[in-house]
Each structure stands twice: as C-alpha cells, then as structure tokens.
Amino acid sequence: MSQGFCLFDTAIGACALVWNAERLIGAQLPEQDEARARQRLARRYPEAVESSPPPFVQDAIGAIMALLRGEKRDLAHLPIEMDGLSAFNRKVYAVALSIPPGETLTYGEVAARIGEPGAARAVGVALGENPFPIIVPCHRVLAANGKTGGFSADGGVETKLRMLTIEKARTSDVPSLFESLPLEARRR
Structure with missing residues (x-):
C-alpha cells in the first residue's frame, strides 16, 4: 500500500501529514526549516512520496490549521492508523x-x-x-x-x-491576575 505525504503551513510553521489509502499514519510538527522537515520525514517514512492530499487528508489539514489559529477544534474524529502500536x-x-x-x-x-x-x-x-x-x-x-x-x-x-x-489552556493551578481579583472587581 503506497504512502503519501505533504507539508502545509500553519500558525506555528510548516507541519506535515503522512497517509496510506485510508488513514493518517503520521503527523509532524514544524522543524527549523523545510529541508530538515523533509529529512525527518524521509527517516521516519522512507516509502512515502510527496503527493497531493486526498480529501480526507485535506479535511485533516483544514482542521489542524484551524486549531492552530486558535479555533476550538476537536481532532479525535480524524482517521489515524493505530494497528501497529502497543x-x-x-x-x-x-x-x-x-x-x-x-x-x-x-x-x-x-x-x-x-x-x-x-x-x-x-x-x-x-x-x-x-x-x-x-x-x-x-x-x-x-x-x-x-x-x-x-x-x-x-x-x-x-x-x-x-x-x-x-489554545488558551491553563498550565497551572495558580490563578491569573484577573482571576485573583474579588468577584465584585471582575464584574466592573
């Protein structure tokens, strides 16, 4: 079964997806530059060929780009291949x-x-x-x-x-400056 890959630009840099006929088999976060991204892809997926993404990959690219623009996107629906994993x-x-x-x-x-x-x-x-x-x-x-x-x-x-x-995620239980104000002050 052939494997394809493509690089695409996001708010954090060029990411990549790798796929087979039906599922995503890998994703890659940005590297320092495109040459390093291609080298890493070649090491991880030596059989993958740069290709135009099929519709399911285009949908995944759109969802990832939206998430990385700050939209609340759940990516759990994307078809990923987990058969070879423990x-x-x-x-x-x-x-x-x-x-x-x-x-x-x-x-x-x-x-x-x-x-x-x-x-x-x-x-x-x-x-x-x-x-x-x-x-x-x-x-x-x-x-x-x-x-x-x-x-x-x-x-x-x-x-x-x-x-x-x-994603505007909290990374600590310490309240932000705004959250530490009394409720009355926050309402003003």
Missing part, C-alpha cells in the same frame, strides 16, 4: 484524544484513567513516541504541579507552550 500506547492516545482544546491533564491523571496509576513515566514515554502530534494532543499533557514536562518536537517545551497558548 496496547499501552493506544490506551494513552485514547485518553489524550479525549482532552478538549484548552484543557490539560497530568501524566499521572492519564495513567489513572487507563487503570495504571503508577505509570506516569510510562505515559510520558508513550507520548514521546506519539506518531500523530497535534492530532493526538500530547501537548495537552503536563507534569505534576503545572510543570510542562518534556516535548519531543523541534523547539521542545517552547513549542508545547506555544500550542497551549494558542
């Missing part, structure tokens, strides 16, 4: 897919939701292996106490924070 990773990705834009969970909360409350580090490893960043929103999973945790995309934690900022 059962643990599929469970972690299912929980990540359930996190709405603008919200976050901790690695420990994800571990608890899959029935393995002591597996926060394993959740982090699974998210680091995520072949569908943005679609499976690993950027919405934080370390305990509002700390960012890691992020394997180019730009690392800075890219993660940028995506969370676009």
Whole structure:
C-alpha cells in the first residue's frame, strides 16, 4: 500500500501529514526549516512520496490549521492508523484524544484513567513516541504541579507552550491576575 505525504503551513510553521489509502499514519510538527522537515520525514517514512492530499487528508489539514489559529477544534474524529502500536500506547492516545482544546491533564491523571496509576513515566514515554502530534494532543499533557514536562518536537517545551497558548489552556493551578481579583472587581 503506497504512502503519501505533504507539508502545509500553519500558525506555528510548516507541519506535515503522512497517509496510506485510508488513514493518517503520521503527523509532524514544524522543524527549523523545510529541508530538515523533509529529512525527518524521509527517516521516519522512507516509502512515502510527496503527493497531493486526498480529501480526507485535506479535511485533516483544514482542521489542524484551524486549531492552530486558535479555533476550538476537536481532532479525535480524524482517521489515524493505530494497528501497529502497543496496547499501552493506544490506551494513552485514547485518553489524550479525549482532552478538549484548552484543557490539560497530568501524566499521572492519564495513567489513572487507563487503570495504571503508577505509570506516569510510562505515559510520558508513550507520548514521546506519539506518531500523530497535534492530532493526538500530547501537548495537552503536563507534569505534576503545572510543570510542562518534556516535548519531543523541534523547539521542545517552547513549542508545547506555544500550542497551549494558542489554545488558551491553563498550565497551572495558580490563578491569573484577573482571576485573583474579588468577584465584585471582575464584574466592573
């Protein structure tokens, strides 16, 4: 079965999608430049050929671009290929897919939701292996106490924070300046 890929511009830079005949098999966050993006795609998907995206990929591109412009878009409906992934990773990705834009969970909360409350580090490893960043929103999973945790995309934690900022996600339990005002003052 042939594989295709395409690069497309978003608010955070050029992203890429890789697909087979029916499903997305990979997504890539921006690299420093197009040459590096193509090199990474060639390493990860050596059989993929740059192609015009079929309709289901065009729909995915539109949804990703909208999300990265700040629109509240749920990408869980996009067809992704998870057959070759471990059962643990599929469970972690299912929980990540359930996190709405603008919200976050901790690695420990994800571990608890899959029935393995002591597996926060394993959740982090699974998210680091995520072949569908943005679609499976690993950027919405934080370390305990509002700390960012890691992020394997180019730009690392800075890219993660940028995506969370676009989504207007809270990354801490500390109230914002506005939220710390008494309710009466907020109503003025």
